Amino acid sequence: MTSEATSRQADQIPADLLAEIEERITHYPVSKRSASLPLLHLWQNHFGFIDDSGIEWIATKLELTPVNIYELVTFYPWFRREAAGKTIIRVCRTLACAMAGSYGLREKFCEAAGVDVHHESHGFGHAPPTSPDGKFSVEFVECLASCGTAPVCLINDELYESVTPEEVPSIVKELAAG
């Protein structure tokens, strides 16, 4: 749409991503439209977020109109229209974790990762609050289905269980180094 041709994600699809997309569509022999969510995941995992060209490309690929994809991107909290930090720290906010101190934990993570602790608003396509160096995003999420080892957080793909405030600085340090 408005972005320059060179920065359009749709112009930069590597061969392996394309192959993965083609393969994924075969999982839905009855209706290609079912591949919408999987394609959005593949896209966001590769590019970090989903731009206008991505929405249009996926829609075209699945023989849909862009609004069919846009309405998913704006519904699901997982999808973003702008880049987030390289490492995303998702602290569980819900009851068992809150009872075990997850509100304090989120603040600790914000401090250690250099993320504005007062900035909570995200969703509807916006990225979670991110550190100025782009290394970290920290956000609250709802129950991560590990309430027995509260408080927990999901850092990129890894679940951290029974996290104490004391270990937060070393966790962040390790992540920054890795």
Added chain:
Amino acid sequence: MVSLIPQPHPRERRIIFENISRPGWSNDIETYLAHGGYEQLKKALGMQPAEIVDAVKAANLRGRGGAGFPCGVKWGFIKRDDGKPHYIVVNGDESEPGTFKDRYILHNDPHQLIEGILIAAWALNVNLAYIYIRCEFPHAAKIVWNAIKEAKARGFVGKNICGSGFDCDIYVHQGAAAYICGEETSLIESLEGKRPYPRIKPPYFPAVLGLYMSPTIVNNVETLCHVVHILRMGAAEYAKMGTPGDGGTRTMCVSGDVVRPGYYELPAGAVTLGELIHDVCGGLKPGRKLKAVIPGGSSAKVMRADEVYKIKTKAADGTMVEKEVAMLDVVMDAASLASVGTMVGSGGVMVMDDSRDMVWALNNLNQFYAHESCGQCTPCREGSLWMSKVTTRLLTGQGAANDPATLLNVADNIAGRTVCAFGEACAWPTQSFLAKFPEEFAALAESK
């Protein structure tokens, strides 16, 4: 990844968690086969499909996803030979606060689930099944997908399963962090690639019109695992483990203020709430007293520690008598929890001690529901938001004197007036917290 498996408590009977409690257990197919894996599938393929459905009925298996619908009855809605395609969709969304059993199955024993799916597929004439896994379980999706490939390589998935001529493919589908996708019709819309608004009922069951407008069975991950054991043990033996209306074992996820939170597997009805908390989970933390329990996931109505329930039971001579039951003496099975006005739900038991503020706890849950309402119906979209605003302002000293009444009014106007059961799920916490702990709400409203 996933924390270590604690040793079973002596009162436990592990069926679903039996494998993952074995020393040296690993989630690959060789290990599963070495412990009798896929033998029940082979047995099933030699049975009449109707025999399998009858066994599941006779086993009194209730769905473990939250609603507790009898699984065999649900399966009975499928007309095997109606000429339409049928589907199975496995609900691995596991998002109900307090619930954390399916994640252990998906990570540590994926083949148990796959075997259960295939038995169901044979019984219901299904050639295509999807496992919907929430995207916050990225490893689970990879593990299950890898397990499907392993099973396919061995001829358990795909074409001509075990030489029977029966075909069934299974795929993993990942969600995108929306709790509502656990509701079965929302899940189906999500799987169809649409905005996941729950469908208007009727039809009441996806077994009538489900995925791609075809008959579909949606079952929870754990429910399908139980099917393997129903075949292994025989329906009668399996049913005997539980109570008359609630067969088998129940996995219970205990969180909050107990010494040993975690998951446990007990025959349905084998323990009271008191035995679960004090015996199995090691009791409350030192110096603390029990205050409240949410027994079946965050939507289940809260129970108060000093409550005494009056329940009607059948005496030995068949007459109905009223009996007083203290909160800790309530038996942990579907009927007993229902008789005291709450539910066994998804098995998530959240325990709160006397250090907890009930308005604070409710506010936490209200924020969850406000965040997760899909927004399709006005009472739920607006009501969940208002309930959260009112409990927040009570907590921050900005409440009005009639706020408890306002809260109740909002909740009462959601339940029963919405497209899906999220309406009840979000109203019940507010209604029950207000009913059980009115003094805490009044104190905050009056301190204004």
